[in-house]
Amino acid sequence: MSLGPVMLDIEGRSLSPADRDLLREPAVGGVILFTRNYESPEQIADLVGEIRALRSPPLLVAVDHEGGRVQRFREGFTEIPPMRRIGQEYDRDTAAGLQAAREAGWLIASELRAAGIDLCFAPCVDLDWGVSEIIGNRSFHRKPDTVADLATEFARGLRSAGMAAVAKHFPGHGAVLADSHLKLPVDRRDYGLILDDLRPYDRLIGNGAIAGVMLAHIIYEQIDGLPAGFSEYWIQRELRSRLGFGGAVFCDDLSMKATRDYGSMAERGRRALDAGCDMILVCNDRDAAHEAVAALNDYSNPLSLVRLARLHGTGHPLRETLLATDEWQAVNKRFAHWSDRPEFHLDA
Numbered sequence: 013m014s015l016g017p018v019m020l021d022i023e024g025r026s027l028s029p030a031d032r033d034l035l036r037e038p039a040v041g042g043v044i045l046f047t048r049n050y051e052s053p054e055q056i057a058d059l060v061g062e063i064r065a066l067r068s069p070p071l072l073v074a075v076d077h078e079g080g081r082v083q084r085f086r087e088g089f090t091e092i093p094p095m096r097r098i099g100q101e102y103d104r105d106t107a108a109g110l111q112a113a114r115e116a117g118w119l120i121a122s123e124l125r126a127a128g129i130d131l132c133f134a135p136c137v138d139l140d141w142g143v144s145e146i147i148g149n150r151s152f153h154r155k156p157d158t159v160a161d162l163a164t165e166f167a168r169g170l171r172s173a174g175m176a177a178v179a180k181h182f183p184g185h186g187a188v189l190a191d192s193h194l195k196l197p198v199d200r201r202d203y204g205l206i207l208d209d210l211r212p213y214d215r216l217i218g219n220g221a222i223a224g225v226m227l228a229h230i231i232y233e234q235i236d237g238l239p240a241g242f243s244e245y246w247i248q249r250e251l252r253s254r255l256g257f258g259g260a261v262f263c264d265d266l267s268m269k270a271t272r273d274y275g276s277m278a279e280r281g282r283r284a285l286d287a288g289c290d291m292i293l294v295c296n297d298r299d300a301a302h303e304a305v306a307a308l309n310d311y312s313n314p315l316s317l318v319r320l321a322r323l324h325g326t327g328h329p330l331r332e333t334l335l336a337t338d339e340w341q342a343v344n345k346r347f348a349h350w351s352d353r354p355e356f357h358l359d360a
Contacts, residue, residue, distance in 0.1 A: 013067055015041035015320050017285055017311055019074065019262075019293045020301040025051050027062045034301065035066050039308040041291055041320060042072035045129070046084055053088040053127060053331055060128035072323055077120055077132040080149055089123050090343075092116055093350040095136060098162060099153035113152075113162040115343045117169025117177075121325075125174045126334050130325040133226055133262075134170070135163045137179045137212040138186035147186050156208050160215035167221040174327035178224035179216055181264065183246055184209025185228045196239065196270040197230045206232060210250070217257045223322055225251060226262040227289065229270035238287075241266075242274060247288035260319040263289040266304070267297045278307030290316035 019042035022031045035043065043063050050056050064070040075084050080094025098116060102109025120132055137159050138144070140151035152162040167177035183206060188197035199206070216222045227241040240246040241263040251257045263284035266277060274280050277300040284292050290313070294301045334340050 013038060014312075014317050015069065015072065016305075017041055017289075017291050017308055017313070017316060018281070018301070018304050019044055019072065019291055020305075021046060021295045022049060023298075025049055025055055026059060027066075032066060034305065035063065035071060037305045037309060039305040039311060040071065042074060044293060044295060045073065045075045046295075047086075050085045053085075053123075056085065056129075057127040057331070064128060069321065069324070072130050072320065073128065074131040074133060075124065075129055076134075077124060078134040078136055078150060079116060079120065082136075082150060090119055090347055092120060092347060094149040095152045095162070095166075096140065096149035097350060099140075099151070099158060102153070102158060102162060109162065110165045112346075113165040114169040115346065117166040117171075118173050119169075119340070119343050119347065121170040121173035121175035122329065122334055122340065123331075125325050125327060126329050126331040128325075128328055131176065131178060131224070131323055132170075133178050133180060135166045135177060135179055136181070137163045137216070138181060138184055139209055139212075141187045143189055144186050145189070151186055156211035157215075160212040163212055163216055164219060164221045167216065171221075174325050176223035176323050176325075177216075177221060178226055178260075178262065178323075179213060179222045180226035180262075181228035181230075182213060182225045182251060183228065183232065183240060185230060188230055196273070199230050199232045200234065201232070202234045206235070210255070213251075213257075214255055217255050222259060223319075224260040224262060225257060226264055229264055229268055239270065239274075241271070241289065242280075242283045242287050244287045252288065258319075260290045260316070260323055261288060263292040265293040265295045267295050267300055277301075277303045280304075281308055285311065285313070290319050 016039035018039045060073050076082050079092030098112045101112050136150045138147045138151050140154045152159045170177050188199050229239050236243045236245040266280045281292050281304045294304045
C-alpha cells in the first residue's frame with residue numbers, strides 16, 4: 013500500500029485499536045508525534061516500531077523537534093538551544109556558528125533516528141523581523157544570507173545522520189504578529205519586501221540542502237488572496253517554477269484556526285492538495301482526521317508518492333551505541349554548556 017496524503021496524530025504512548033484502524037486507511041501517509049506521546053527514549057522507540065510495523069512501505073513518522081521551545085522530547089534527549097542562540101554565535105564567530113548549526117542538526121537527527129523517527133520539521137528559516145512572537149527565537153537571524161548559511165549547515169548535519177531537512181514556513185512567517193494557531197495572519201508587504209524571506213529558500217534549494225518545505229497559513233494580500241497553503245501562486249509559480257523546488261510540500265496543520273473559514277476539513281484538504289501540496293497535516297482533532305481520511309481515500313498523485321518516499325530516514329543506530337560514540341559525547345557536552353552561557357548581542 014502506498015503512502016497517502018494525510019499525516020495525523022495519535023493520542024497516547026502506545027497505539028490503541030482505533031489508532032491502528034485509522035492508520036491503515038489508504039489516505040494516511042504519516043504520523044506526527046507530540047510531547048503527550050513521549051515518556052522515555054525506550055518507550056518512543058517501541059511506539060515508532062508499532063507504527064512502522066502497520067504498513068509496507070512504513071508510514072512516515074515525524075516530530076517538531078527544532079530545539080529551544082519547540083522540542084517535543086526532553087528527558088533522555090539532549091537539550092538543543094533555540095536557533096537564535098546559534099545565530100548569535102555566528103555573529104561572534106562565523107566558523108563557530110556554522111559548526112554549532114551543523115552539530116545541532118546532527119545531534120537532533122542522530123537521537124531521533126535512534127528511535128526510528130524519519131523527520132523533524134526543521135530548520136525554521138523564517139527571518140527574525142522582531143515582530144512574530146510565535147517565531148521569535150526559533151529564527152536563526154534577521155539577515156537572509158546568515159539564515160541561509162546556518163540553515164544549510166543545519167541541514168547538512170541532519171543529512172549526515174540519515175534525516176532529510178524540511179524548511180518552514182514558506183514563504184515566511186517572521187513579519188506577522190498573529191499566531192496562525194489562533195487566527196489567520198495577513199502580511200501586507202509588497203512582493204519586493206517578501207523577496208528577502210525567499211532568499212534562504214533560494215539558497216537551500218539551489219544547493220540541494222532540503223527535501224521538503226512546509227507552507228505558512230498566512231495571506232500575503234499584495235500577491236494572492238489565499239493563504240499560502242491553499243495558493244497555487246505560492247506553491248506552483250514561486251516554489252516549484254521560479255525557485256525550482258522538486259521535493260515534498262507539506263501544508264501545515266489544517267486544524268489551526270487560520271484555516272477554519274475555508275470549508276470543512278475535507279474541503280480544506282482538497283484545496284491544499286489541488287494547489288500543489290503533497291501532504292497535509294490534521295492534528296489534535298480526531299473527528300476532523302476521520303473526515304479528511306474518508307474524503308481522500310481515493311486520492312492518488314504519483315509524483316507525490318515519489319517525493320514522500322524520499323523522506324524516509326536512513327540508518328538506525330542503537331541508542332546505546334550512539335551515546336557511546338566520541339562524537340555524540342563531545343557534541344552533547346558542548347551543547348550542555350549553552351544554557352549556562354549569557355546571550356550575545358551586537359550593538360545596534
